[in-house]
Amino acid sequence: MSCRKNIIFGLTILNFICDNNAKTILGSVSTTASQREWGQFITTYCFHGEALLNYTLNTTGSTPPKLYLFLNEDWHDALLTTSDCQHKLSKSRAVYELKGTNGSITISHYKQPRLWNILYADSYTCDVDRPLFPGESPNYIAYKIQLFNPDALGNPTEHFGDDETGLLRFYQMLILAYFVIGCIFVPRLHETLKKGGPMQLVLILLTISTGLQALGAFTMMIHLQWYSTDGIGSPFLELLAEFVDVLSQFAMLYMLLSLSLGWTLGTSYRFSHLQIITKKPAARVVGVMGVIQAVLFLWEQYADREHRMYHAQRSYGGLALVFLRILLAALFAWNLQSTVASERSALRREFYKSFTKCCMLWFLCYPVIVVVSWVLYEYLRYKMITMAVVLCQCFAVAMLYKLFLSRSLYWEISALSSTLPLRIDKNFGMKAYS
Numbered sequence: 001m002s003c004r005k006n007i008i009f010g011l012t013i014l015n016f017i018c019d020n021n022a023k024t025i026l027g028s029v030s031t032t033a034s035q036r037e038w039g040q041f042i043t044t045y046c047f048h049g050e051a052l053l054n055y056t057l058n059t060t061g062s063t064p065p066k067l068y069l070f071l072n073e074d075w076h077d078a079l080l081t082t083s084d085c086q087h088k089l090s091k092s093r094a095v096y097e098l099k100g101t102n103g104s105i106t107i108s109h110y111k112q113p114r115l116w117n118i119l120y121a122d123s124y125t126c127d128v129d130r131p132l133f134p135g136e137s138p139n140y141i142a143y144k145i146q147l148f149n150p151d152a153l154g155n156p157t158e159h160f161g162d163d164e165t166g167l168l169r170f171y172q173m174l175i176l177a178y179f180v181i182g183c184i185f186v187p188r189l190h191e192t193l194k195k196g197g198p199m200q201l202v203l204i205l206l207t208i209s210t211g212l213q214a215l216g217a218f219t220m221m222i223h224l225q226w227y228s229t230d231g232i233g234s235p236f237l238e239l240l241a242e243f244v245d246v247l248s249q250f251a252m253l254y255m256l257l258s259l260s261l262g263w264t265l266g267t268s269y270r271f272s273h274l275q276i277i278t279k280k281p282a283a284r285v286v287g288v289m290g291v292i293q294a295v296l297f298l299w300e301q302y303a304d305r306e307h308r309m310y311h312a313q314r315s316y317g318g319l320a321l322v323f324l325r326i327l328l329a330a331l332f333a334w335n336l337q338s339t340v341a342s343e344r345s346a347l348r349r350e351f352y353k354s355f356t357k358c359c360m361l362w363f364l365c366y367p368v369i370v371v372v373s374w375v376l377y378e379y380l381r382y383k384m385i386t387m388a389v390v391l392c393q394c395f396a397v398a399m400l401y402k403l404f405l406s407r408s409l410y411w412e413i414s415a416l417s418s419t420l421p422l423r424i425d426k427n428f429g430m431k432a433y434s
Contacts, residue, residue, distance in 0.1 A: 024231030
């Protein structure tokens, strides 16, 4: 009864979540910065239809400030320009002069959503030696810019950029699924862990990884909910969500290492045997790769202007992280293959093969989906990568729980049938042993 009340409470909370989404940028622009970079970058946004840009300035400056809008494909070409400032700015598709301290700009209509890069420049940006006329001085302007896409009624007052549309609802449904499944299975899983057994550590590590993944999703949902109301959200929460996701991957790495070395499957192994694993060459390799992964994660966050989960295609650090995941998958696949080849028990071989498939899905789904995403429109890539990776990892975790709690493999491998309080039958129903 209490579980049902919790589910109803969760549904009630989600029912009150609204869909007003926007993007707000606070900052400052200056003539000096625009001269140094041949235009000062402000943000990237995916517009569609009759979109709107609202701006508020603390001053109009002594020379007219202008916003240059580049389509993403033109922006990449502009970044390659190293010899001519005017040539770089000429690649913009639209130029808007900011008149007055407040105003609105209607963005050009395109049939398909397009990614736009917004750049600030003024009269001195490309002409450093231009003489100052009476009353003129270099600009230094503090600004607030709000970007809006039209809603279903055509009013440009709501919605995320099209590259983010649907993510808030996705995370809401994901958290609801975690909540419902947790209410149903967590009490029984707790009973299983209390009974102990040779698979206890594996189940603990898998549960920690799942809990961290759920925490990361919940943190991201809070950020997106705040973002939907003020267009800013919480960059700290977004970064925290990605950091928690990395910790979840480390927990999966450690579990994979444990089983690939044949640990936790014998009745004589306990937590005190951590030293056995740390002395293995594979453990040292994983430790080194773990440090490399942490360094690459920091590099990726530093290199990218916008902290986002699953954005490997946007920076060299992210691509290096993807390559590292492939190396880790190959390392553990080779190690597990060696374990399977030397294993005499047919049942254990079957266990290792099923376990390998689940773990390869966990590690390789991200690189594979990133590659596949290149056939999609650019504005669809980020949200499709995010949704697909999260769903694949959740599916891999579900299959691992099914494998560890299945009657045949767990019963025979553990050789401790008295410690098994529940099983999952062929219809995925969880039943208790008496």
